[in-house]
Amino acid sequence: MRYLEIVSFVKDPEYDWPGLCQRLGQTFRMTVQLTWPTLDLEFAYNPARGQYLSTAMLSKLLEIRNPAATKSLGITDLDLFIPILTYVFGEAQLGGTVAVVSGHRLRPSFYGLPDDRDLRQERLIKEAVHELGHTFGLLHCPNQLCVLASSTYAENIDNKGTEFCAHCQGLINDALANPQTWPRP
Amino acid sequence: MTFAILIVFLAIALAVDWQLERKKNSRRVALAGQMSVQGAPKLVGIPAADRAAIFRKVLPALAAREVYHHPGHAWARWTDDDLISVGANEISGKLMGALDLLELPPVGAHLRQGRPAWKMGRKGRFVEQLSPLSGEVVEVNQAALTRPELVNDAPYRRGWLLKIRPSGLADELENLFAGSLADAWLTLSKERINAAFGPPDSELLATAQDGGELIDGIGDQLSDAQWKTLSRQLFGGR
Numbered sequence: 284m285r286y287l288e289i290v291s292f293v294k295d296p297e298y299d300w301p302g303l304c305q306r307l308g309q310t311f312r313m314t315v316q317l318t319w320p321t322l323d324l325e326f327a328y329n330p331a332r333g334q335y336l337s338t339a340m341l342s343k344l345l346e347i348r349n350p351a352a353t354k355s356l357g358i359t360d361l362d363l364f365i366p367i368l369t370y371v372f373g374e375a376q377l378g379g380t381v382a383v384v385s386g387h388r389l390r391p392s393f394y395g396l397p398d399d400r401d402l403r404q405e406r407l408i409k410e411a412v413h414e415l416g417h418t419f420g421l422l423h424c425p426n427q428l429c430v431l432a433s434s435t436y437a438e439n440i441d442n443k444g445t446e447f448c449a450h451c452q453g454l455i456n457d458a459l460a461n462p463q464t465w466p467r468p
Numbered sequence: 469m470t471f472a473i474l475i476v477f478l479a480i481a482l483a484v485d486w487q488l489e490r491k492k493n494s495r496r497v498a499l500a501g502q503m504s505v506q507g508a509p510k511l512v513g514i515p516a517a518d519r520a521a522i523f524r525k526v527l528p529a530l531a532a533r534e535v536y537h538h539p540g541h542a543w544a545r546w547t548d549d550d551l552i553s554v555g556a557n558e559i560s561g562k563l564m565g566a567l568d569l570l571e572l573p574p575v576g577a578h579l580r581q582g583r584p585a586w587k588m589g590r591k592g593r594f595v596e597q598l599s600p601l602s603g604e605v606v607e608v609n610q611a612a613l614t615r616p617e618l619v620n621d622a623p624y625r626r627g628w629l630l631k632i633r634p635s636g637l638a639d640e641l642e643n644l645f646a647g648s649l650a651d652a653w654l655t656l657s658k659e660r661i662n663a664a665f666g667p668p669d670s671e672l673l674a675t676a677q678d679g680g681e682l683i684d685g686i687g688d689q690l691s692d693a694q695w696k697t698l699s700r701q702l703f704g705g706r
């Protein structure tokens with residue numbers, strides 16, 4: 284049975300976890316299981332940057348994920364980076380099994396704005412769908428309204444939709460219909 | 469060789485984009501696409517200066533002073549005085565950060581599109597950037613010479629490098645690109661820079677990231693061998 288594993292490193296009651304699970308389950312047509320491992324993430328910390336290396340988080344996810352899961356999505360509130368970028372909202376293994384999303388820069392309060400639970404939730408959903416899309420092998424989409432459009436700033440996330448465009452939806456449908464093309468866990 | 473591959477990439481991007489934009493029936497981009505994909509109309513028998521004027525009329529993007537990019541990551545833009553200002557685009561600046569060396573050709577020098585035009589350097593590493601267009605140098609940005617870091621801080625504004633009187637604009641424009649084509653090209657180039665760092669974990673193979681801007685002087689984090697390969701890919705030349 285195919286299922287999506289959400290590995291949450293954040294026990295934030297402000298997130299609507301059931302809402303997120305339901306949404307991802309609908310989009311990717313699989314059951315969703317939420318886990319809360321106790322894990323020290325300091326291994327990914329880079330003192331020079333004062334941030335956490337998202338690629339290291341992906342490696343760790345590969346290690347700790349349930350091999351029975353179809354895809355595993357890590358969610359953290361730590362500020363993630365990769366060497367060439369000032370920060371990342373998330374990172375995914377292209378055509379692989381693991382992805383990670385950070386809520387750190389999805390909070391309006393990060394930008395000095397009043398916190399907005401709904402906005403933060405919507406951004407989280409968009410980034411989760413986006414990163415999981417990458418794990419199905421999809422690349423960035425030139426359609427700025429598509430959830431797979433790349434986002435440099437939080438405003439870019441707000442400007443795109445929560446759904447795939449017709450083209451990307453077609454690719455997702457193909458991928459879901461052909462599990463033999465998925466990477467073996 | 470790698471530069472040739474880049475050109476092929478670009479051609480594919482251009483073709484795809486042209487198809488996309490054509491659907492949207494956007495006159496501006498359709499014109500640009502037509503020029504880029506099918507080659508610029510040659511306007512045989514019309515003097516070069518008039519040809520340039522005609523291009524300015526038929527290509528609103530050029531008149532709107534949009535930034536045009538060359539595959540070697542130099543840019544060109546029409547100026548008020550009917551000259552072309554040229555410089556190094558954001559990729560050049562990001563890769564090298566604040567330059568500590570900038571050598572520009574003197575006023576009167578003749579540049580040729582796709583040939584080395586100026587030299588930029590930082591911490592002993594250099595790039596000879598290829599000229600985006602052919603023409604005669606009529607002005608040199610003294611501010612950039614005294615403060616080379618302007619190239620990274622404001623690549624398309626105060627960090628311009630030269631003003632040139634173009635000599636082959638009508639024919640050469642087809643080798644430049646702007647708008648959504650340029651956006652796609654810049655994204656591709658950033659992905660190329662990222663790839664230069666290699667997968668940090670072979671288990672992961674390829675990954676995709678979202679968010680953030682390129683950090684300044686990213687090239688500092690590359691080994692000499694990585695730098696050599698990447699700068700050749702991005703800037704062409706030797």
Ligand SMILES: [Zn+2]
Pocket residue numbers: 424425426429430431432447448449450451452
């Ligand atoms: Zn799409």
Ligand SMILES: [Zn+2]
Pocket residue numbers: 413414417423431432433676677678
């Ligand atoms: Zn992405």
